[in-house]
Amino acid sequence: MPTPPITVRGLLLDMDGTLVNSDAVVARVWRGWAVEHGLDPEEVLRVAHGRQGHVTMATLLPDRPMERNIAENRVLLAAENADTEGIVPVPGAPAFLAALQDLPHALVTSAPPDLASARMVAAGLRMPQVRITAADVSASKPDPEGFLKGAAELGFPAADCAVFEDSAAGIAAGLAAGMPVVGIGPRAAEHGPTVHVPDLEHVRVTPLSDGRLRLTFTD
Structure with missing residues (x-):
C-alpha cells in the first residue's frame, strides 16, 4: 500500500545523516x-x-x-x-532544500554552530535561516527540547511540525515532542519513525492553499 501523506505547517530537519552524509x-x-x-x-x-x-x-x-x-x-x-573529507549531501538534499526555500522550515542539529556551518558548506547545501544547534539547548537528543524550540521559532505548535531524522536519538526526540517523524536512510528504519524512506529523493513537499504543507512519499 502507498504510504499515506502527512500534512503539517512546518518542517524540522536534522543535519548529519538526514541532509549531510558525514x-x-x-x-x-x-x-x-x-x-x-x-x-x-x-x-x-x-x-x-x-x-x-x-x-x-x-x-x-x-x-x-x-x-x-x-x-x-x-x-x-x-x-x-x-575534517571535511568525504562529506557529501544525502541523495535528494539539494533539491529538497531548494523546494523549501520559501516554506517554513528549520535546522535542528546536535552539532554546535561552527560544525553545522562547516558541514553544510562542505556538502554544498544552503543553511536554513532558522536553526537550533547545540548552543541553543540545555539537553541533547533524545530529549525533545531542540525540536520543541524549532517549532516555537517557526511559530507553530509541536503537533503541526514534522521531523526529518536518521538516528535513534533523533527519532526518539521527535516522537517525544509529539511530532510525526520521517525517517531518512537505512539507519532510521529500525527505530520506529512514523514514515521511512531511503533518502530525500523519495519525499515531495507540496504547499497547500491554506498554508499547510503536504508531504508525500515514494518507495
Whole structure:
C-alpha cells in the first residue's frame, strides 16, 4: 500500500545523516576515541549518531566526571571541524532544500554552530535561516527540547511540525515532542519513525492553499 501523506505547517530537519552524509568523518574521529579508551568502535558509533559528543561519552563511560567529557569533546569537535573529507549531501538534499526555500522550515542539529556551518558548506547545501544547534539547548537528543524550540521559532505548535531524522536519538526526540517523524536512510528504519524512506529523493513537499504543507512519499 502507498504510504499515506502527512500534512503539517512546518518542517524540522536534522543535519548529519538526514541532509549531510558525514559518516566518514564521524567514523574516523569516534573510532579513534574508542580505541584510545579501549571501547568497541562499532558500539561507540551506534551511540554517537545524533547525540552531542559529551553525552555520548557520558553514556559510554558513566563513571567519568562530566568536566572531563566536556574537555575531551572540545578536542573531538576541533578535529571534526577540520575534517571535511568525504562529506557529501544525502541523495535528494539539494533539491529538497531548494523546494523549501520559501516554506517554513528549520535546522535542528546536535552539532554546535561552527560544525553545522562547516558541514553544510562542505556538502554544498544552503543553511536554513532558522536553526537550533547545540548552543541553543540545555539537553541533547533524545530529549525533545531542540525540536520543541524549532517549532516555537517557526511559530507553530509541536503537533503541526514534522521531523526529518536518521538516528535513534533523533527519532526518539521527535516522537517525544509529539511530532510525526520521517525517517531518512537505512539507519532510521529500525527505530520506529512514523514514515521511512531511503533518502530525500523519495519525499515531495507540496504547499497547500491554506498554508499547510503536504508531504508525500515514494518507495
